[in-house]
Amino acid sequence: MFFHIDSSNGLPIYEQVVRQVKFAVAAGVLKPAEMVPSVREVARELALNPNTVARAYRELQAEGVLQPVRGTGLQVAADAAQRCRRQRRDLIQQRLGQVLREARQSRLDGDELRQLVEAELKSLEREEAKP
Amino acid sequence: MFFHIDSSNGLPIYEQVVRQVKFAVAAGVLKPAEMVPSVREVARELALNPNTVARAYRELQAEGVLQPVRGTGLQVAADAAQRCRRQRRDLIQQRLGQVLREARQSRLDGDELRQLVEAELKSLEREEAKP
Amino acid sequence: MFFHIDSSNGLPIYEQVVRQVKFAVAAGVLKPAEMVPSVREVARELALNPNTVARAYRELQAEGVLQPVRGTGLQVAADAAQRCRRQRRDLIQQRLGQVLREARQSRLDGDELRQLVEAELKSLEREEAKP
Amino acid sequence: MFFHIDSSNGLPIYEQVVRQVKFAVAAGVLKPAEMVPSVREVARELALNPNTVARAYRELQAEGVLQPVRGTGLQVAADAAQRCRRQRRDLIQQRLGQVLREARQSRLDGDELRQLVEAELKSLEREEAKP
């Protein structure tokens, strides 16, 4: 299974499931037309309430990432990959904008911000390099 | 008055008040030893329930930003300014880290991220220039 | 249930709840990862307003003694026991210091104080022995 | 003047005034039949609201420590000294009892408590020795 839940990092659990499915689709781990594991299976595997998983799948259907196959389950939609990639990018851009806006309000100037960003990127790259 | 409530952007009202007080202190708009407007005054001005404002003020006391003057009101603590500035900076750094981490997970590489940051900063600077 | 409220010995009710939870944790009656009784349950049992109990629980969260499990309730934090024991001890030491300081100001000398302490301890031990 | 106010150590200001008068009487700094400084004078000297000082004096009259002299002011009552000494001692005994009781509830045994008391007394004596 490609999910893992960080029970209480503040994000609702169903939202974590939604994001991880989208991420798996965007990254090609879940391919178009592939069947997604059943609500019960996911719930058992992650020790979640089935309602919670069902809600996540419901949202993914509403957004067109998953689509029902009668009597069988849910499959990844044909155009889901590009949709998810675009969503992901927009989300990041929007959140980045928010953070930077707040930062400006607190009197950090552009260069200080660039330095902070550089420092964080470097530290992330180090994290990814070894572990 | 230096507050304004954006009811509702998702953030609880009391939390918006907390942040705006901290910001005002960090920016020097509220100086140490200065009295903060009374619970009732803020409540009237912003059309809030006094309890909501009181809760915000209570949290600010718990964090040592405000301190009571018996029978008189609440005062900005002597060391509040530096405390608020540091908090603000830590908050931004942490949130920036989160966003960048998510961005990396979605396969954006460092250079794309730098470009995004640049674009956002430019757009913010334009916003601040004229409006 | 392990709470009881002494309405009213001057201490706010929410504070009494806070202390009793901390005490139960320090004494091992409430163990890490155990769920604490729900706000509504405590409120019903003690005939309090749920808001009052909620406030107590909120403070306990802020201090890291309790942590939320989404949609399920509140749980004793992993490191809460040691934290509560240390707090308790510090509190007692501080209050003891206060009383002794006042006693000195009122011209009681060290030996008189020792006698007083002995007398009180003996009387407490008698209380604990039988009833 | 023999008072000093520790504005916001938590104790109400009027109560601090009451205690300091009682202490001065118990210690013989204020002698029976001596006139006490007027409300206005104390208020000016300590930068307090006259209402606050008046309230303190009212309580001291109610307890028989001060008594009015028509058209002149307030004087220390004849039997005030012994009364204040006894009160002071009872107060300390009662508070000591409280602290020790709480300490026992938190599982500290008698010997640990005696050690704590010793340590605090030693530290107080050191404080008094030099400064």
Added chain:
DNA sequence: GTGGTCTAGACCACC
């Protein structure tokens, strides 16, 4: 006038 506590009851998101 100030803040602090408490009650009552409504509505929300989450599981």
Added chain:
DNA sequence: GTGGTCTAGACCACG
């Protein structure tokens, strides 16, 4: 079911 937020209104101690 859970906790969280908010409103409304009462009462208290303090200055």
